[in-house]
Amino acid sequence: MTRRLTRTLGKSLALRSLVVIVALAVGLSLAALPRLERYFLTQAAAREEATLRLATESLRGALSRTEVLPGLLAERPILARILRDPDNQGLVPYANEQLRQTSLTLDVADIWVMDTEGLTIAASNYRRETSFVGRRFDYRPYFTQALSEGRGRFHALGTTSGQRGYYFAAPILDGTEIVGVVAVKILLDAFETTWRDSPNTIVVTDPANVIFLSDRVDWHFSSLGPLPEAALDTIADTRQYPLDQLRLLQTEREALVPGHDLLRVRGADGVEEFVTNTGLIAAAGWRVSVLTPTRPALIQARQTLALVVLLLLFAGLVAVLFLQRRARLVERLEQQRQHREQLERRVAERTADLNAANTQLVQEVEERKVTERRLRQTQSELVQAGKLAALGQMSAALSHEFNQPLAAVKAYAENAATFLDRDRTEDARKNIGLISQMADRMASISKHLRNFARRPQDKIGPIPLLAVLDDALELMAPKLKAAGAELHYTRPEAELEVMGGRVRLQQVLVNLLSNALDAMERLDAPQIEITVLTEGSRRRVEVRDRGPGLTEETLAHLFDPFFTTKSPGKGLGLGLSISYNIVRDFGGTLAARNHPEGGAVFSVDLAASDARTSSEAVAAQ
The missing domain is CATH 3.30.450.20 (PAS domain)
Structure with missing residues (x-):
């Protein structure tokens, strides 16, 4: 009964409003037309x-x-x-x-x-x-x-x-x-x-x-x-x-x-x-x-008046629609009030379940954060463990590399003493210079080992790519010499700077060179080919071996943790996974493919840096 009465009152009010608006529009037209015509006539005269x-x-x-x-x-x-x-x-x-x-x-x-x-x-x-x-x-x-x-x-x-x-x-x-x-x-x-x-x-x-x-x-x-x-x-x-x-x-x-x-x-x-x-x-x-x-001018005045009348009629229609909608809105508000009360009861029932779910979700988020911190710490420890493992593998070759200079130092020292006894000062000075050169060589090897073994910082900045590659080759030189490997590498004349971390990039290159030697352990004359390429704003280092290559299954899981093709006891399968994450942190990519002429090719793709000196890059590390 209440709804019908509300609708009837709304329709009656809308109809009365429409009649009033139409009457107002007609009256305004009759009163305003002479003034409007005079205005436009005056404007026409003023224009002429x-x-x-x-x-x-x-x-x-x-x-x-x-x-x-x-x-x-x-x-x-x-x-x-x-x-x-x-x-x-x-x-x-x-x-x-x-x-x-x-x-x-x-x-x-x-x-x-x-x-x-x-x-x-x-x-x-x-x-x-x-x-x-x-x-x-x-x-x-x-x-x-x-x-x-x-x-x-x-x-x-x-x-x-x-x-x-x-x-x-x-x-x-x-x-x-x-x-x-x-x-x-x-x-x-x-x-x-x-x-x-x-x-x-x-x-x-x-x-x-x-x-x-x-x-x-x-x-x-x-x-x-x-x-x-x-x-x-x-x-x-x-x-x-x-x-x-x-x-x-x-x-x-x-x-x-x-x-x-x-x-x-x-x-x-x-x-x-x-x-x-x-x-x-x-x-x-x-x-x-x-x-x-x-x-x-008269036509313009009448058109203007017609437009005003149309606007008034349009406003009247809008008002009628508004009143009709208002009547419907009153009815809907009553329905919405009933639905709202019912909804509030349901919300109250489900709020308890939602609070419990939120509490559980907060606990899971905290647990995930703790797990993520542990994962990062474990990854850092695994990186250091991988480097120490690589140092262990190179220890035999390094001990041989240290023994030769030490034997030479001893011989040169004895000869220098003999020359001094015989008053051959110039020959003794030459032997002392040779002893100094042997000491510099051992210090250089020691410096590379120390830099390689220390924990890197997380800062990323411009670093000299060729200088890092030179350090990696010098660090791997004893192992390459011990394996009798032949290195094919044409060094570019101009230095290339990339975005990354010097120590971590050196670790990646050492790991790729070490893997290349392991892939050719059964060859009498292993060969490693290193290529440095420049493509627009990218710099790429490719390391190719002459081994048996990679199978489809190996390519699919190559960078997965603990995946290895080496014989038991020779690796944990973490080197490539760690290297992959290091290069990705630098904003680059580490990829592998088979060479058409045989062997595997590992490529490190990095972004070129802004013009900054190599010394600034070293300081950033």
């Missing part, structure tokens, strides 16, 4: 301020570059001369051609010269059918302004050429007398061509609010507001625009933010809506407006 500056500065630059041309042209003497003598058939054609060349050089539409009555005497377009020569332009403001003010400017549709342009004029002086006016006309159609590549609409209006320039050809000579009668009279008197083409655009303006308006234009195709940016060109009396279509 750079376009307005570019268009305004381009027009202003074109006008300022041309404004000074009439004054400069008026200083030409030929212009005053033709105005004084307009019927001179040799001078006027020359002046016409000069004006034509100048217009091409300066990239202006037309240049023409008028007398004080406004009659054109010479013009750059004298070759065209629409030539200005013989035409009167006294009705144009730029002409009257040039005569009265010293400078004239005007924009209009050409009555002769039919082209829209901007006119600049300056008076022509002969001494102090004004004898005429020179005028320059530039075309602004190129700006409209450039503006057509923009998604915006750009319009230039004069003080009468008539559109003079625009990339919208259908808006030319249209007015954005009603024209006063005085403005219409001025347009008619100056023939600035064709009166039959003037028309009023149906527009509505609404203030958006300071500096930006919302402009609606009604036409045959419906209503177009723009956000405006307006700049001034004071010298020309023009207003330049960039009209940005509102549709992209």
Whole structure:
């Protein structure tokens, strides 16, 4: 009964929450849409301020570059001369051609010269059918302004050429007398061509609010507001625009933010809506407006609002799911409480068994640690025992090696005494030197035996491989000589350093050499071959004998403790096992294989050390 009631309350609460969220989303959409649209419209207008500056500065630059041309042209003497003598058939054609060349050089539409009555005497377009020569332009403001003010400017549709342009004029002086006016006309159609590549609409209006320039050809000579009668009279008197083409655009303006308006234009195709940016060109009396279509901004605003509504609805769905899950969670919590109580009882029952098992495990771990310490101690003792066993095996050969120098020392001493009795001092000194050499030889053998017999330390560091191999060979020399073994070994010139311990590595090499002699004990002429190889960052020493080789069973158990192929009483089978562990402690490997031409090959592979001197390696031991 409790579970059903909890589920019913959860579903009812989830449904009410969903209704509230949907209502909130709809209300927020209706309230926020106008503000959101206004925001995006303002942002769209702000982004186009750079376009307005570019268009305004381009027009202003074109006008300022041309404004000074009439004054400069008026200083030409030929212009005053033709105005004084307009019927001179040799001078006027020359002046016409000069004006034509100048217009091409300066990239202006037309240049023409008028007398004080406004009659054109010479013009750059004298070759065209629409030539200005013989035409009167006294009705144009730029002409009257040039005569009265010293400078004239005007924009209009050409009555002769039919082209829209901007006119600049300056008076022509002969001494102090004004004898005429020179005028320059530039075309602004190129700006409209450039503006057509923009998604915006750009319009230039004069003080009468008539559109003079625009990339919208259908808006030319249209007015954005009603024209006063005085403005219409001025347009008619100056023939600035064709009166039959003037028309009023149906527009509505609404203030958006300071500096930006919302402009609606009604036409045959419906209503177009723009956000405006307006700049001034004071010298020309023009207003330049960039009209940005509102549709992209409105679409962006509505998409943003739709996204917000979707997020709210999504949040509502999540809330509904949360409430449903919460109802289920309450039910599950009750079940989990019952299961937890049952689990706690089971845990309490098994905790006692687990504690007992943990106690037993701790005891086993301690026993294993004690066993491991004993094993390491036993291994170290076995290593020392193996070395002492090897010393015992070499004792016979070493005693013979010591007897020879001792016999020689005795003979040299007796001879030295005899030489001294006979006053042969030089011969006695030579015998004493030989005695010293014999003593050095016995000391060297004793040093190697002492180093070999002592317990090594556990430190591992850089050691000279060839020097260790030399010590091992010198230590085994008596045994090799006693066995009549032939040694094949080409010593590398440069020393090779490896990571390891000098005494323990010497023990490994002595053990391999000793095993090689034991493997060839039945041969009359045993041969041992030693090879030192360098492979990248590894160094390898190979010891090859010419014995019977190794069987598959022997290779499988070669490095096992107490495994031996020697006859009873000649070994415990620990030498190779100990050597294997020593090399592994150095980070290397000890391996064995059969040679294709017979015999066995044992190889010791070690890592090369960093650049350290052999003396440092010796000190580390």
